Amino acid sequence: MKPDRTPALLGAILAAVVAGGLLLPQWTLFILTLACAQGLVVLGLVLLQRAGLVSFGQALFYCIGAYTAGGLSRAFGTGDLFVQMAAGAAAAALVAFVLGFLLARYRGIFFGLLSLALSMIFYGLIVKSEALGSTDGMNLVKTTLFGVRPDAAWVRYAMAVAAACVALGAAWLTHRYLRTPLGRLSPAIKDNEIRVEYMGASVRYAIHVNYVIAATLAGAGGALAATTVGHIDPEMAYWTTSGEFVFIAILSGTGSVIAPFLGALVFGAIHTVAYDVSPNTWQMSMGLALLAAIVFLPDGLWSLFAKRKTA
Amino acid sequence: MPAILEAQGLSKSFGAVTAAEGVSAAIEKDSVVGLIGTNGAGKTTFINMITGYLKPDSGSIRYEGRDITALAPRDIARLGICRSFQIPQLYRSLSVRENMLMALGIMLHNADLGGFFSFGRPDVPGHDAPAEEVADRILGRFGLSGYGERNAQVLPGGMRKLLDIALTMAAKPRVLLLDEPTSGVSAQEKFGIMETIMHAVKAEGATVIFVEHDMEVVSRFAQRVLAFYDGRIIADAPPQDALNDAEVRRYVVGGVHA
Numbered sequence: 001m002k003p004d005r006t007p008a009l010l011g012a013i014l015a016a017v018v019a020g021g022l023l024l025p026q027w028t029l030f031i032l033t034l035a036c037a038q039g040l041v042v043l044g045l046v047l048l049q050r051a052g053l054v055s056f057g058q059a060l061f062y063c064i065g066a067y068t069a070g071g072l073s074r075a076f077g078t079g080d081l082f083v084q085m086a087a088g089a090a091a092a093a094l095v096a097f098v099l100g101f102l103l104a105r106y107r108g109i110f111f112g113l114l115s116l117a118l119s120m121i122f123y124g125l126i127v128k129s130e131a132l133g134s135t136d137g138m139n140l141v142k143t144t145l146f147g148v149r150p151d152a153a154w155v156r157y158a159m160a161v162a163a164a165c166v167a168l169g170a171a172w173l174t175h176r177y178l179r180t181p182l183g184r185l186s187p188a189i190k191d192n193e194i195r196v197e198y199m200g201a202s203v204r205y206a207i208h209v210n211y212v213i214a215a216t217l218a219g220a221g222g223a224l225a226a227t228t229v230g231h232i233d234p235e236m237a238y239w240t241t242s243g244e245f246v247f248i249a250i251l252s253g254t255g256s257v258i259a260p261f262l263g264a265l266v267f268g269a270i271h272t273v274a275y276d277v278s279p280n281t282w283q284m285s286m287g288l289a290l291l292a293a294i295v296f297l298p299d300g301l302w303s304l305f306a307k308r309k310t311a
Numbered sequence: 312m313p314a315i316l317e318a319q320g321l322s323k324s325f326g327a328v329t330a331a332e333g334v335s336a337a338i339e340k341d342s343v344v345g346l347i348g349t350n351g352a353g354k355t356t357f358i359n360m361i362t363g364y365l366k367p368d369s370g371s372i373r374y375e376g377r378d379i380t381a382l383a384p385r386d387i388a389r390l391g392i393c394r395s396f397q398i399p400q401l402y403r404s405l406s407v408r409e410n411m412l413m414a415l416g417i418m419l420h421n422a423d424l425g426g427f428f429s430f431g432r433p434d435v436p437g438h439d440a441p442a443e444e445v446a447d448r449i450l451g452r453f454g455l456s457g458y459g460e461r462n463a464q465v466l467p468g469g470m471r472k473l474l475d476i477a478l479t480m481a482a483k484p485r486v487l488l489l490d491e492p493t494s495g496v497s498a499q500e501k502f503g504i505m506e507t508i509m510h511a512v513k514a515e516g517a518t519v520i521f522v523e524h525d526m527e528v529v530s531r532f533a534q535r536v537l538a539f540y541d542g543r544i545i546a547d548a549p550p551q552d553a554l555n556d557a558e559v560r561r562y563v564v565g566g567v568h569a
Contacts, residue, residue, distance in 0.1 A: 181416055181417070184413070184416045185416070185417065187402075187404075187405075187413075188402055188413050188416075188417065191402040191403060191404055191405070192400050192401065192402055192403070194396075194400050195400040195401070195402065195414075195478070196417060197383075197384050197385050197388075198362070198384055198385070198388055198393065198394060198400070198479075199385075199388060199393075199414055199417040199478070199479075199481065199482055200385045200386075200388035200389040200417065200482060201385060201417045202385055
């Protein structure tokens with residue numbers, strides 16, 4: 001058996017963020033924090049992908065997380081990052097638990113489109129809801145950490161470190177989950193459901209659990225994004241947002257729980273550079289980047305590292 | 312000998328087609344029962360009803376005195392009634408050994424999130440050894456030791472059949488239903504493969520019910536034969552008596568060799 005290097009790697013990354021963050025410019029810390037938020041969502045997608053499912057509607061839970069944070073902010077003036085993330089994750093998990101009874105019955109394109117439809121229904125609801133700010137969305141109160149608002153010069157750094165702690169902690173928990181019997185069931189489900197059922201395991205239950213975990217991660221990610229940007233709007237539930245997450249998932253690959261964060265960071269970097277260089281055609285640059293990833297790295301960015309390991 | 316499995320008056324139709332009509336049979340513990348009959352006679356329907364894939368329109372199935380008629384396949388499997396498939400159901404992208412480990416991993420599934428908080432490797436329920444050890448032991452019994460690293464997809468037909476049955480061993484079956492274990496295997500290999508299967512399965516102490524078209528295989532390995540015709544059992548007797556039965560000769564044996 002190969003030794004499990006993931007926990008050490010996660011620790012090293014966290015140390016790098018804590019130390020390196022001191023040297024990085026503010027705007028890169030912002031990108032890093034957002035990459036943590038998106039990486040959390042994509043981590044959930046990867047979990048579903050392992051069982052052969054692609055969700056084109058993960059923005060539903062991302063947006064639920066964001067609006068939960070927004071609601072806390074508006075109703076109670078709560079700006080604490082950890083409270084918002086916990087509440088966002090819990091709200092998304094609850095919704096996913098209910099929807100899971102329906103979705104766990106479907107596979108392939110039906111699962112994908114049904115998840116897309118649900119996210120668009122939610123989009124439609126918040127666009128029409130004046131209480132939630134309709135198409136304009138709403139602003140959030142300033143973020144605090146354990147009730148303390150960091151000094152302006154340090155706030156980006158403090159948030160990036162806090163976000164990295166949560167994101168890498170979630171990655172570690174997911175990594176542990178993948179090594180449990182239930183977590184290990186996913187590739188078997190992808191390969192041969194009949195065999196899994198006739199061995200005495202419930203495919204639907206396993207998919208339901210994966211779906212709820214994925215939603216929990218997306219909810220936490222949504223709350224983190226909301227409080228980082230300071231503003232939320234219905235676009236967060238729109239299908240293009242879901243598409244972005246699938247984009248990052250393909251870019252990342254399913255090789256490791258770290259891959260989604262790497263993918264999100266690269267995505268953020270390409271996005272920023274492309275927008276900077278050609279503001280009118282940045283989508284084309286993104287498309288070309290995705291094409292290049294599919295052609296040259298069919299197993300995602302992570303395959304770069306996986307190959308080096310075996311060499 | 313007490314009956315471990317009892318089917319009582321099972322009937323099943325698909326529209327106008329009657330796949331089973333009043334099928335009753337009591338299977339004794341530790342016996343080896345062969346199911347014969349032409350294609351469409353109701354053998355696989357019988358297996359599908361026992362394992363929960365099909366629900367009978369009427370009738371009941373009892374396992375160790377417990378009614379299992381309404382249970383889902385996975386719940387029946389958990390009770391110890393397992394099956395192999397006419398077309399092997401393997402994890403195609405995995406190696407032979409990984410297939411075995413996956414099957415054993417599923418047996419740990421009852422422990423659900425077991426291992427999340429502990430860092431040790433749990434023993435597989437019923438096997439009392441870690442998964443790697445059990446996997447190698449089972450593969451050895453099925454003569455697959457040398458093929459551990461081969462991808463399941465590129466395995467020769469006979470080996471795929473063996474692996475398909477080996478996977479069921481992970482569940483420690485008390486009753487094992489084999490759907491045509493030697494179909495698609497050359498005539499020369501048939502006996503060798505059946506020999507291996509029976510040896511390995513009996514080492515685990517399972518009651519065996521197998522579907523077979525080759526009467527020589529049936530008469531050599533079965534202690535009792537159930538002959539199916541048109542959704543009914545037309546003979547239930549030891550092999551020699553069943554194969555010499557007038558109805559069986561006319562509808563089943565004749566049908567196969569004609």
